[in-house]
Amino acid sequence: MNKWYRLTLTGAAIFIATSSYAMEMQTRYVAKPLESHWNIIKDTPLECQLTHPIPHFGTAQFTSRASKKINLDFELKMNRPMGKTRNVTLISMPPSWRPGEKADRVTEIKFFQQFDGYIGGQVAWALLSELEKGRFPTFSYQAWRSRNERVEVALSSVLFQKKYDEFSQCIHRLLPYSFEDISFTILHYDRDSLQVNKASQKRLAQIAQYIRYNQDIDLVLVSTYTDGDGTKSERQNLSERRAKILRDYFKSLGLPENRIQVEGYGKRRPIADDSSPVGKEKNRRVVISLGRNRV
Numbered sequence: 308m309n310k311w312y313r314l315t316l317t318g319a320a321i322f323i324a325t326s327s328y329a330m331e332m333q334t335r336y337v338a339k340p341l342e343s344h345w346n347i348i349k350d351t352p353l354e355c356q357l358t359h360p361i362p363h364f365g366t367a368q369f370t371s372r373a374s375k376k377i378n379l380d381f382e383l384k385m386n387r388p389m390g391k392t393r394n395v396t397l398i399s400m401p402p403s404w405r406p407g408e409k410a411d412r413v414t415e416i417k418f419f420q421q422f423d424g425y426i427g428g429q430v431a432w433a434l435l436s437e438l439e440k441g442r443f444p445t446f447s448y449q450a451w452r453s454r455n456e457r458v459e460v461a462l463s464s465v466l467f468q469k470k471y472d473e474f475s476q477c478i479h480r481l482l483p484y485s486f487e488d489i490s491f492t493i494l495h496y497d498r499d500s501l502q503v504n505k506a507s508q509k510r511l512a513q514i515a516q517y518i519r520y521n522q523d524i525d526l527v528l529v530s531t532y533t534d535g536d537g538t539k540s541e542r543q544n545l546s547e548r549r550a551k552i553l554r555d556y557f558k559s560l561g562l563p564e565n566r567i568q569v570e571g572y573g574k575r576r577p578i579a580d581d582s583s584p585v586g587k588e589k590n591r592r593v594v595i596s597l598g599r600n601r602v
Contacts, residue, residue, distance in 0.1 A: 332519060335459040336364035337443065343465035345475050353520050355477035357470060359462055363391040363418065365423075367462050369474065373517075374578070375480040381431040383424035383446065383460065391451035392420045397430070400443040400461060413437070418448065438464045439471060482517065486599065489514050496591040498534070499545065501552055503593065511556075514595065518560050526598035527562060529553045534587035539574060546571030549593065 338344070342362055349356035352373060359367040365385040371378055395416045401408035413433060418424040424446065426434070437444045443461045452454035492514060494507035504510055518524050531549040533542040550569040557567050579586035 326407070332453070332456040333459065334456060335461065336361050336418055337459075337461035338362055338463045338501065340463070340464070340465045340573065343463040343467075345467050345470035346469055347477065348478075349377075350473070351520055352480055352482045353517070355474055355481065357474040361460060361462070364460055369431065369470070371474075371478045371481065374485045375483060375488065378476065379427070379431040381426040383433055385423055388421050388423060389418050390420065391493055393418050393448040395446050395448040397422070397434075398445045398447055399437045399440075400445045402441060402443055402464065408442075408523045413444070434462070438462060438467050440464075442464075447499055467502075481512075482520075484513060484517070485496075486517065486521070486597070489517055490597045492595045494593050494595065495588060496533075496593070497547065498587075498591065503546075514597070515556075518562065518597075520559070521599065523599040524562065524567055524597055525594075525600050526597075527557050527567045528594075528596040529557075529567070530594045531569070531571045532590055532592050532594075533574050534590045535574045535577065535581040536587070543571060543573035544555060546573045553593065553595075571582075 318508075338359070338361060342360075344360060346358050347356070348358055354373065357369040357373045361367060363386075365383065367380045368384055370380045370382070371376040395418050397416055398412040399413055401410065401455075414430055416424075416426060434444045441464045443463060445459050445461040447457065447459050450458045472553045489510075490526035492510060494503045494510060495532070496502070504506075518527075529550055531546045531553070533546050535542070537545075548571075550571040554564075554567050554569045557562055574581075574590075577586075577590045578592075581587055581590055
């Protein structure tokens with residue numbers, strides 16, 4: 308009798324748990340096979356962007372930008388941003404046509420109130436890896452509008468591979484430096500030379516390359532300085548000639564003249580002891596600063 312009694316309790320517990328689960332509604336957002344589209348919307352040496360529309364929910368977006376380090380950001384852009392901060396379980400789900408495979412929990416993350424869902428770094432790369440395996444990375448969380456509703460948002464791997472190959476090629480072509488890396492630069496001259504020295508030419512070429520691809524550069528400030536050798540007038544003249552050469556150089560890159568401001572300071576404003584060769588070398592410099600629009 309005791310054995311039967313324990314069995315009855317166990318069955319009741321199972322029934323209650325099942326009923327409780329059934330009471331929680333589940334809403335799933337995922338592109339059907341014929342709706343699944345992956346698109347490369349940015350393919351430049353400065354930025355690569357791969358997007359995937361999710362019907363009735365929003366858009367999944369992967370972004371990698373020019374930088375010293377390989378990087379990846381993922382955003383789940385929602386038509387209606389989260390009304391409350393939610394803990395989110397990221398699950399790798401098998402597609403319906405591979406029923407023998409099991410779902411795998413990837414990690415726990417958090418989506419914040421009034422923001423799109425964001426993931427960076429290794430977890431973002433993991434999303435791409437699961438998609439490449441033909442699986443559906445799925446975000447599962449309690450709906451903020453309904454206590455008894457659970458939301459699942461899945462990325463479809465249908466037609467993913469070809470666009471992912473293009474995205475990977477774009478990442479390979481990204482410049483190995485960012486705007487922050489070249490926005491403030493000090494270059495140097497050999498004595499009495501009008502051109503920056505050999506060591507500085509590579510850096511100047513990097514700045515030029517970035518400007519060619521970036522239409523947002525709205526200001527280039529060029530300030531040239533000399534060492535203290537010679538008269539004030541001679542040094543001022545040399546400094547202004549150097550500044551003019553750089554102004555013409557930036558104009559040749561397609562920048563309008565009104566976005567380029569140059570100034571020659573001659574021997575004024577030394578930054579090192581000009582009585583030593585090392586100090587003179589440091590004083591023979593040009594400071595280049597870039598500004599850009601931010602929308």
